[in-house]
Amino acid sequence: MRTQKPFKSAAALAAAAALGLAACSTPDSDESVPGVTDDTVTIGTHQPLTGPAAAGYATISAATAAYFEYVNANGGINGREIEYLVKDDGYDPSATQSAVRELVTEEKVFAIVNGLGTPTHSAVLDYLDQQSVPDLFVSSGSLTWNQPDVYENTFAFNADYVTEGAALAQYAVDQQPDAKICVLGQDDDYGDGIIEGVETVLGSNAVTDVQVYSTSAEDLTAQMGAMMAAGCEVNVLGTINGFTAMAVGTAAQMEWFPKWYVSSSGADYPTLAGYLGADLAPQLLQGMVSVNYLPFSPDGEWVALFEEINAEYNDGAPFTGNTVFGMSVGYLFAEALAAAGDDPTRESLVAAIESGDLVGNGIVPLSFAEGDHAAYRSVGITVVNEGVQDYVGTTYEVGAGSVSAVEPNPVPLANEGIPGS
Amino acid sequence: MKTLLRALLITLLAIGGTFALDPFRNYQLALAAACFAAVAGLTVLVGLTGQLSLGHAVLMAAGGYGFAFAASAVDGPWPLALLAGLAAAAVVSGLLGLLLGAAAARLRGPYLAGLTLALVIALPAAANTLPLGGDQGAPAPFFPVPEALAALIAVEQWHAWLAIVVAAIAVTPLVVLRSGSAGLRMRAVLDDETASRLSAVDPGAVKTGAFVASAVPAGLGGAVLAIATQQVTPGGYGLAFSLLLVVAAVIGGLGSIGGAAIGSVLVTVLPWLIDELAALAPDDLGRRLDGNLALLLFGAGLIALTTAWPGGAARLLDRLRAARPLRFATPSTTTER
Amino acid sequence: MDRFVFLLSAGLARGAVLALFALSLVIVWRTARVVNFAQAAMAVAAVYAAFAVTAATGSYWAGLLTGLAAGALLGAIVERGLMRRLPAHAPLPGIIVAIGLVMVLQAGLAIAFGPEHRPMQPPFSQRPFIIGGIPVLSPYDLFTLGAAAAVMAALALLFNRSSLGLRLRAAAFAPETARLLGVRVPRMITLGWALSCAAASLAALLLVPTELGLNPHAVDLLFVNAFAVAVIGGLDSPAGALVAGIGVGLLVSLVTGYASASAAPLAVLALMTLVLLVRPGGLFAPKEARTA
Incomplete structure (x- = not known):
């Protein structure tokens, strides 16, 4: 066993080298722009x-x-x-x-x-x-x-998720000032961001209940039960589509119909309808609030x-x-x-x-600038009504710790959607 | 001494080989070196002591996290940060290995496999619960090409060098250990625990020791990955990766360190190669084959190797070198116990 | 207190499924001395068969029966085609072949059906009964509990009271002696595999409608938890699988409800470590002499 080792390792290396063919590893000194040719x-x-x-x-x-x-x-x-x-x-x-x-x-x-x-x-x-x-x-x-x-x-x-969470919370406060607001978030930066956004608007003590879920366990029964027991009236969700559907479905099974305020990453109506079934979806998702910024x-x-x-x-x-x-x-x-x-x-x-x-x-122009690499700082509120998800006109701009209502300013379509020429 | 010289020779050969590779291939070589360190540890553990660990990815992650935190904490010249990181990787993975080993000494095969499996599943939860940076993981420092070499080699090649050297440092002691009296004791315990106990060999101590000896190279492998990718994330060390390490060990031939090298290169390069081929298939089919075809072939390979041809690649090379005396050609294989 | 009752009832239904799946692992371990790491992949393949039949006929029950039959058939095929060829009394090759089988089955299913989640409808309402203002078990939960209990009772009767069960046990524990006494040992082992995989398929069939939908990885977590359950209970012990299954189901539910979902896998790992430290063969470990 001992004496054959060099042979084996050398063979492995030769195999690796053969895959590399005749390539060279020295740094590029090519002047041309990578990935750009004349056409x-x-x-x-x-x-x-x-x-x-x-x-x-x-x-x-x-x-x-x-x-x-x-x-x-x-x-x-x-x-x-x-x-x-x-x-x-x-x-x-x-x-x-x-x-x-x-x-x-x-x-x-x-x-x-x-x-x-x-x-x-x-x-x-x-x-x-x-x-x-x-x-x-x-x-x-x-x-x-x-x-x-x-x-x-x-x-x-x-x-960003904090912006979305803040806008959702602001809309909830504007609509129902006295409602008990709760959050369900994914156990990563997505959920954390939404929770942070909600807390910037409400203050961290004013959130009635915060629950998290992990994508590896496809079961929200415990979380929904806890939120129901806490008497939540508005549930802000930092969930991906599948778990949004599961949260809404699980709650409905418990005969519990709170208001749903969902981040844009988990509020795509056609996708949710696919999970919940086309017959139930319009009924269960009626009035679901979300935010978006795309047309x-x-x-x-x-x-x-x-x-x-x-x-x-x-x-x-x-x-x-x-x-x-x-x-x-x-x-x-x-x-x-x-x-x-x-x-x-x-x-x-x-x-x-x-x-x-x-x-x-x-629905608002981009906010890119020197020293600012965020694309959208303003988001519009959308609501599902009879199976149609659309903007209601309310738009919020989220700055450092504050949320203010602004007018939407949609970018019109020009030149058949082909920029430049 | 002979082993050390040989290790040095292979290491130099491998470093020379990097000049024949382009940057992406060098990056893959670094990944393969990381796998090699872990698989070498795993193959010795399984082949010599019969303890199946499904959790070697977690030992790699432990090494990676140890490396990332220690190397980032050192504010000095880069060799110092590198050494501190490597030491931390060895210590953290060694300690985890000791814990697992202590459990392993008391547990029979399937119970140990179950414990290590639960460990892999718990890793993302641990990363979210402990201060390990959650899903984003922990950043590891970037080691740029030293100035003297900057004109000569690209960063990927430099990282491949580091990877090769660290892998050599990780695996060489394992080779020494395996062929020495410790290896003999491991085999004795594997063959018959009662008999070895009668010969004053404590099976519990041997099993625990073997686990530590297997965990440290795995941890160093994790450090290599952290060097090459500058990041340690729990998602990179999931069940799929853990099983891939087992695949590499089995394909190479359990117990064989040379086989571990072959297996590691295969599991690093083959999925990429197969996906390149799958991309040639029509759109929808290609999308379905992508990622899955490699898995399918690996699974079929595992089954075929274990049922029909238990020696793995190492045995094949033995056959090719038919001049070799037969008694060397049968290291502990899956069929032995 | 309301919350506690609610979490207990939620955990009970999950625990029943866990216990059933763990029991399937115990059966195959007892008959063949193999931990079948491919149990989840085989079960999910059976669920795909059930899904296809339900989609074609519109009948949940036709699908259920198909799933059970497919599971049993798959178990028998895997035993005859693969496991039988492995050297006896060495656990490693069996585990490795099973791992290979997981990769083949899951990759094959993903290639054949794509990665999409396919929602499955439960045969009964998942709307819980409200008792004293607390939502407790739903009709579907009751169906799950009932089905799991019935299967477990039937298996207990089979193993402990029937002559077939006696032969099954003899083939597992003393194959040589059993052979001399006229038991067809290979046939018994095949039967054990078929029974085990059918039970696992049932557990998977009960679980999937409560999840997002059927996909090649839908049963993975159930397997990992059920394996933990089997190990905690003792791989040789059906009673252990039952007790530990309910126990782990309740633990996961309570930890998720009171602490966080992220902590649940850690809690299972901690419980398992603790039990194994105190009793390396699990809670209901048999006497040492029975080691295979």
Whole structure:
């Protein structure tokens, strides 16, 4: 046994080396811009296409890809087609690290766009910073992405969870000043952020009951029972779609019908209806309050365009909040790329976003600026009425510790949804 | 002495090999080195003492967290931070290994497997309950390429070097231990506890010791991962990863350290390779095959190896080197007890 | 106090499912001296069969029967096709083959059916009865408790009172002697596997309608907790599985309700460590001499 070890290890190494083929590891001294040619721009993302999170989020990147196909079919941006490389990470941070390294070192992408998930994207944040890769429009509401001093190339996309929690609590107070308000949150930064937001509005002692759940245990009976016993009247949920449906369903089984105020990450009506069943959903979700910032009003011009794109370039996949989300991210990147000039560089791309000139397609213009990498600081209240989820007009801007009502200022559709030209 | 020279030679060879690899392949090599350290520990534990641990991912995580916190706390030149981190990784994983070992000494096979399984499942909960940074995990310091080398190699290659050296430091003592009298005692306990007790070998002490000896390299493997990825998250050390370590040990041939190296490279590179192939399939099918096909093949491999061909890759190499005397060709395999 | 009663009743129904699944692990351990790590994957495969039949016929009961039959068949196939080929009296190969089987089954199901959650409807209302203002067990919980109790009683009768049970036990504990006395040992072991997997499938069939929906990993947590239950109760002891199952079900419910959901797995781990430290063979460990 002893004498054969060198042979075995050497064989293993040879196998590893053979896989590497004739590649060289010395640092790049190439002057050209990674991922940009005369007629293409290559960008990449990491998404949970498999694993436990796939059910909720796998449709986002398909929608983004469909939007880019639409743009490419109409001449691209500044004459360049957008190539969108989607890597699966199964919502596993170690897989994210491999996926993103492959995108950066092998595929030489121009930028990472809309990487999904807080634990997953946290794992590559430092790496992208070291490599100076633009890290655009992260798909998560963590406050981590808005630290321009530390991560100068990282930009958020979602309104952060604290903002959402604060806006939901403010609306609850405005509607029912004396109601007992409770929170159910996921046991990670998502739930924590929502809880923090609610507490900034109410004060930490004024929250009647706070419960948490873990995604590994698909059972909310104990939590719902506790909230019911505490006499909660308004339940603010920092839950993902599946657990929103489970909370509403479990409570209904107990003949308990409190008000539901749900964060945008867990309040997509079509998705919830899929869980609860099309016959029960309109009844159980009647009056469900949520927040959003993207143009998903069913009769809006953006939705009309996105539905067309979805039918033509996405095989007519079910049209949900994820579709609007994915296409809106695509639109925002296209807008940024158009603004980065005829010969975009990583620096000019970041500068274009920091200029504050981008407006996006939300119900309020974007808040990107030099020293501010948050996309949305204002969110609009939505309510479900007879199976239709739409804005009610109330919009809140959340600043440092304060919530104020503002007028919505939706960005109109222009040039058939293709920025720049 | 001979073992040390050999280890040095292999290490230098491996470092030389990194020049043939591009950055991403070097990153994969670092991952494989991390796996190798853990799988070497696991394969000795299972192959020589017959104790199946499904929780080696948690031992790696323990090492990773130890490394991350200690190395971040040291405010000095980078070699100092690195050493402090590695020492902490060894200590933390060793202590956890001692605890598990103490339990293992009292438990029969399935009970131990159950305990280690529950440990893996409890890791995310522990990360959320203890001050370990929750799902986001703990950041580990970034070790940039030293200036003298900066013009020569990229950061991935530098990390691959660190990974190779740490893996060598982790595994070499294991090789010495395995071929020395400790290894003999482990085999004695595996063969017959009563007989070994009569020969003044305390099975409990041997089992506990073996667990610690297996935990420390696993912890150092976790430190390697922390160096390569600058992050320790509970999600990276779940049940799937723990089972993958078992797969690597079985594919390589239980008890064989050379086999552990082969197994580690396979479980690191094959899933990636298979997913590249799956991506060629049409859209919907490709999406379903992605990630799952590799798992399916690994599972089938485990079953085939265990039922039909229990020696694993190590045995195959033995066959190829038919000149070798037969008595060396049968290390403790799954079929022995 | 209301909350306590509510949490107890919620934990009782979960505990019954846990106990049933743990019992299935005990059966296969007693007949074949193997811990079947693939029990969850096999059970979830059976639930997929049940789901398909329910979707096709519209009848929950047809699906239930199909699921049980599929589970039993799968158990028999796995024993005949795989486990029988392994060397006897070495626990390791059995565990490793089972782990391989988990990967094959779950990956295969994910490839065949995709990762989506498929909601399953329970046959009875999940609306709890309100007693004294406290919501306690729902009709579906009662059905779960009843089904679990009936199966456990039937298995107890089978093992302790029938001649088939006697042969099953003989084949497990003294295969050589049993063979000499005319017991067809291989057939008994196959039967044990079939019974065990059918019981596990029933537990999974009872659980899935209370979850988000059917997916290849729907039963994973149940298996992990049930394994903890079997270990706590003692792998050889059906009574241990019952007591520890209810106990762990109540513990998880109370910890989730009073502390937090994150603390529940830690509580199970702590309980298991504690029990194993005091009694390394579990609460209801048999005498040492019975070691396989």
